[in-house]
Amino acid sequence: MALRSQLLRKVFTTNGNQVRQLHELKGAERAGVARLREVLEDRLQDIKRAKTFKHERVISSPQDTKVKVKGAEGEFLNFCANNYLGLSNHPEVVEAAREGLRKYGAGLSSVRFICGTQTLHKELEHRLAQFHGREDAILYGSCFDANAGLFESMLTPEDGVFSDALNHASIIDGIRLCKAQKHRYPHRDLSELEHLLAHSDARIKLIVTDGVFSMDGNVAPLPGLRELADKYRALLCVDDSHATGFFGATGRGTEEYCGVMGAADIICSTLGKAVSGSAGGYTTGPKELITLLRNVSRPYLFSNAPATCSGCFLEVTVDKPFAENLPVENV
Numbered sequence: 001m002a003l004r005s006q007l008l009r010k011v012f013t014t015n016g017n018q019v020r021q022l023h024e025l026k027g028a029e030r031a032g033v034a035r036l037r038e039v040l041e042d043r044l045q046d047i048k049r050a051k052t053f054k055h056e057r058v059i060s061s062p063q064d065t066k067v068k069v070k071g072a073e074g075e076f077l078n079f080c081a082n083n084y085l086g087l088s089n090h091p092e093v094v095e096a097a098r099e100g101l102r103k104y105g106a107g108l109s110s111v112r113f114i115c116g117t118q119t120l121h122k123e124l125e126h127r128l129a130q131f132h133g134r135e136d137a138i139l140y141g142s143c144f145d146a147n148a149g150l151f152e153s154m155l156t157p158e159d160g161v162f163s164d165a166l167n168h169a170s171i172i173d174g175i176r177l178c179k180a181q182k183h184r185y186p187h188r189d190l191s192e193l194e195h196l197l198a199h200s201d202a203r204i205k206l207i208v209t210d211g212v213f214s215m216d217g218n219v220a221p222l223p224g225l226r227e228l229a230d231k232y233r234a235l236l237c238v239d240d241s242h243a244t245g246f247f248g249a250t251g252r253g254t255e256e257y258c259g260v261m262g263a264a265d266i267i268c269s270t271l272g273k274a275v276s277g278s279a280g281g282y283t284t285g286p287k288e289l290i291t292l293l294r295n296v297s298r299p300y301l302f303s304n305a306p307a308t309c310s311g312c313f314l315e316v317t318v319d320k321p322f323a324e325n326l327p328v329e330n331v
């Protein structure tokens, strides 16, 4: 106990040298940490040689079309945030967050099923399901978590998942976690997908695709995917993170853009891009699936409830189509 509090004091009152002492044993660095540094240094060099080392620019202003960057003079035009509707720093969202913090506190310090569900969460889930015209919805801390918790929960080795080759990393990782038969079809290639579906005798067949693909910005062929799903008794799951709230005439996403409202059986999406400007994710679809996710989905069961701010955009956006609420220049 004494050692523990000594270590904590060093961490919290630290300068660089004191942190280093944490890893020392009798004046020398612990062998395990020294080895780790060696191995990681090599890997970091590899990343630098591949020119994929990431340098983060530090923004010293709110997220917006113009931002200030630490260490640089003036303002910069920002073309790379996913703040499609300008909600990150929208005055009404900020005001709603203030009011929400006053009313609900900062967060729950608990997972949802123990004592972490507030009226705000239930309301948000209800209104997100309504927005998409689905039976029910479940919130997660992020859409990454929503995807990490979906496939393992709903699919067993008797089932099959059919995933577009360019799907988002969170779908790829979510599929890795499940025991279903895994099939990857070439990007947007309906004939190859049909071949795979036709040769599968899986109990549940789940086709999964980004709605708008996050890297290339192109759109999934939803009408064709729906036709194949119907022909082969499959389900269609669309991750609409890059579409919800602003794509399609009323912001209903890729289905609306493609003129096939209701084509997806399951929609996963994020509250961290167009919608809310904050963070969070959700899955919406058949009520039995959502109930199952509340019972077995690990990122839901074993992670804290979404923070208050994630829900505070409700009054500003969800009631009406998101895009209708905002000045045209933000859309």
Ligand SMILES: Cc1ncc(COP(=O)(O)O)c(C=O)c1O
Pocket (backbone or CB within 6 Å): 141, 142, 143, 144, 145, 168, 170, 210, 214, 239, 240, 241, 242, 269, 270, 271, 272, 280, 281
């Ligand atoms: C298609 C897609 N799905 C999921 C995510 C993850 O969303 P979140 O930031 O809510 O975890 C992203 C984010 O880049 C995405 O583009």
